[in-house]
Amino acid sequence: MGAPVTAGGKTRRGKGLSESQLGRVLVTPAVIVMCAVVFFPILATVWLSLHKYNLKYPYLGQPFVGLDNYVKILSDGRFLNSLKVTTLFTVSSVSVELVLGMAIALLLNRPFKGRGLVRTAVLVPWALTTVVMARMWAWIFNSEYGVFNAILYGLGFIDQYIPWVADTQFALWAAMGADIWKTTPFMALLLSAGLQTIPRELYEASMVDGASGWKQFWSITIPILKPTILVALLFRTLDAARVFDLLFVLTGGGPGFATESLSIYTYRSLFVNLDFGYGSALAVATFLYVMLISFIYIKVLGARTER
Amino acid sequence: MKRFLTVATAIALMLAFTLAGYAKSPVVINMFVGKDQSGANQELVDMFNATHEDIQINYQEMPPSTTEQHDKYVTVLAARDSSIDVLSSDIPWVPEFASAGWLLPLDDMFTEQDEYFAGPLLGTTYQRQVYAVPWFNNAGMLFYRKDLLEEAGLEPPETFDELVEIAQKLQTPDRYGFVFQGMQYEGVVCAWLEMFWGMGGQMLDPDGKLIADEKIVAESLQWLGDLVHKHKITPPAVTTWKEAESQAIFVEGKSVFHRGWPSVYTYAQNPATSKIVGKVGIVPMVHAPGEQSAATLGTWNLSISRFSKHPKEAWEVVKFMTSHEAQKIKAIMGGNPPARRSVYTDAEVLEMYPHFQQFYDVFMGALPRPVTPAYPQMSVEAIQPQIAAVLAGTKTGEEAAPAMLKDMQRILDQAKQ
Structure with missing residues (x-):
């Protein structure tokens, strides 16, 4: 599109905004909102993490302490424990979810009677609010009346x-x-969307060449599905690494620190210890941890996909 | 001109009515209290609202979990929000919230302190100012099976060794010797403190300095561990029990002794929930020879938020809720042991709950948990992990004690410049 033209045929470049200027003006409100709701809180947390600031001790003020809080984190057994809990939780649940999700996706990709119904039914756990399903599992696992105990005992x-x-x-x-029960459907959904993009002809052609089902899976399905798997893994891993609501409702981070994830420790540091300086440092550490995971994924899995 | 006058009159009238409406509308006091299953709180609120035209209570129940209540209060109070006027506070929160500057000092209004027990007042006073009025008392005590002890011709135990001896004698394959709350959470700290104090231990001096004797810390921890691993009067599963579990075992008749809070008695005497109705005795927790029985206080108090817009009216609510009459209703309807001493001589209350006489003795020796804003963190990070380790048998008391004291000191030091 050229510059606006007036009735007289002269351009009005001098008076109006150029296209790029107009673009900047239009994008400004969005940028301001993003700054206010995303960048400002992140920067404020980082800034707070460089201070000693405990609501319980208002008389100490809010002195700047540099990286002191971060140095403390490195030798904090409770932090290291929560890092371990978070990592174990993330790796174990996401890998099981990937395998199960893939199996369900492959199954749903085959035409069979009532597929639509099954597809919908599979999604139910994912549709539940986490807090509700955590409460439900708390009952399932209950030590006196839990159905899980009843089944195992009965068998x-x-x-x-x-x-x-x-x-x-x-x-x-x-x-x-x-967690696996709840989020496997999400995996299955993403993967089955990916499966549908694979042209049927590829399988037909490979069948003519005499490839087994297993061979087809590894040579056709997996390579083509790789970008989808990356996205699904990235989504799930980031979610699992920040796990809060499920653990908060199901176990409260306990017993002791046995299920205290990074997010729960951060929350406890802020709301139980009222230590906003240290708690902010923990929040930033969690943020960095999640960033690191994304980075690894994109480097390792992303690079191979491009090849 | 005539039209102008009409309009002006109309506006003036509307304004007058509105103002009159404001003048008449009562002050609403938002009162936040933990879930109350007895219905006594609602009864008290209704009584108050029926008798006060100018003040109305908006009664809000909080989740039953103490931790969840705490975190909700923190969210509201840290934001200096005025939506809470009166709040019920667990005893360890008082120094914490007071130090943060969230509670109104009540010294000028709370003049009847002589009417209350000494322990709860120690816990509601921080740096010489009182920030809460005790509402109902809670303290740990030892419940025992009167029938079993009588049958064996035994007196209830007074010392640690006697408890172990009787428990070993009376336990059977279907009946544990002694049950308590052993999960890694606040409750286990309450139980352990009773052992620690009962051996003559002291945690903080009046200035908040850590003065605990490492030897007593080690011995009291070891005693708890020995119950499971040496004397075998408590099963290893104790590490998964909170109040509900240990109490259920006791009222099912599956334990000789039970360390619990006063409400256990109500459950134990209720034929719908209990198999041991009329077979329960109460004594203060056992102690070392030559020492005194101790009880950990779990008193619930009423405090006023410093951000309340109606502190005067809020005090009226607190005054009403903590009056002799109100505490009596809470005692009769909910079985909540009153915080006011006078209620213990009330014939109507005693007739219904003769065991309150024993509660009275327990409360006279009851102590608050260490009165410092650092306590919640001390409990979670320093005390609970060590008790858990000893109960699980992965550490001895001697190994756990120095670690506990070191962590406590570290946490106390955060309050310093």
Whole structure:
């Protein structure tokens, strides 16, 4: 599009805005909103993390302490524990979700009677609010009346009811079980969307060449699906690494620190200890941890996809 | 001109009515209290609202979990929001919220302190100012099976060793010796402190300095661990129990002794929930020879937010809620042991709850948890992990004690410049 032309045929370049100027003007409100709701809080948290600031001790003021809080984090056993919990939770649940999600996606990709219905039914766990489903699993795992205990007991796997979410050994695994139940459908949904983009002819051609189903899966499905897998893994990993609501409702981070994820420790540092300086440093550390994971994914998986 | 006058009159009238409306509309006091299953709070609120035209209580129930209540209060108070006028505060929150500057000092209004027990007042006073009025008392005590002890011709225990001995004697394959709350959470700290104090231990001096004797810390921790691993009167599953679990075991008749809060008695005497109705005795927690029984206070108090826009009216609510009459209603309807001493001599209350006489003795020796704003963090990061380790048998008391004290000191030091 050229510059606006007036009735007289002369351009009005001098008076009006150039196209790029207009663009900048139009984008300004969005930029301001983004700054106010995204960048400002992040920068404020970083700034706060460089201070000693505890609501319980207002008389200490808010002195600048440089990187002191970060130095403290590195030797904080509770932080290292939450890092371990978060990593274990993320790696275990996301890998199981990927495998199960893939299996379900492949299944749903085959034509069969009632596929639409099954597809919808599979999505139900994903549609539930996390807090509601966490409460539901808390009942399922209940040590006295839980159906999980009843089933295992009935089948003879256990000889007495186990308080799954109150036992240090089992609590994190119970939480992973609930998370897998809830988010496998999400994996399945993304992957089956990806599967539908693979042209049927490829399979037909390979079949003519005598490729087995297994060979087809590894040589056709996986390579073509790789970008989709990357996106699905990235989404799920980032979500799992920031896990809060599920654990908060199901176990409260307990027993002890057995299921205290980075987000829960950050929350406790802010709201129980009222330590806003240190809590902000923890929030920034969580942020960096999540950034690191994204970076690794994009480097490792992303690079291969481009080749 | 005539039209102008009409309009002016109309406006003036509207204004007058509106103002009159304002003058008549009562001050609303938002009162936030943890979930109350007894219905006593609602009864009190209705009574207050029926008798006060100028003040009306907007009664709001908080989640039953103490931690969730705490975090909600923090969110509102840290924002200096005025939507809370009166709040119920667990005893450890008082120094915490007071230090943060969120509570109104009540010294000028709360003049009846002599009417209350000494322990709760210690816990509601921070740096010589009082920030809360005790509402109902809670303290740990030892429940025992009167029938079993009588049958065996035994007196209730007074010392640690006697408790172990009787428990070993009376436990059976279907009946534990002694149950308590052993999960890694606030409750286990309350139980442990009773052992620590009962051995003569002291945590902080009046200036808030850590003065705990490492040897007593180690011995009291070891005693708890020994219950599970040496004396075997408590099952290892104790590390998964909070109040609901340990209490359920006791009222099912599956334990000789139970360390619990006063409400256990109400459950134990209710035929719908209990198999041991009429078979329950209460004594103060056992202690070392030559020392005194101690009880950890869990008193609930009423405080006024410093950000309340109606502190005067809020005080009227607190005054009403903590009056002799109100505490009596809470006692009768909810079984909540009153904070006012006078209610313990009230014939109507005693007739219904003769055991309040024993509660009275427990409360006279009850102590608040360390009165410092650092306490919640101390409990979670320093005390709970060490008790858990000893109960699980992964550490001895001697190994756990120095670690606990070191962490406590680190957390206390954060309050310093």
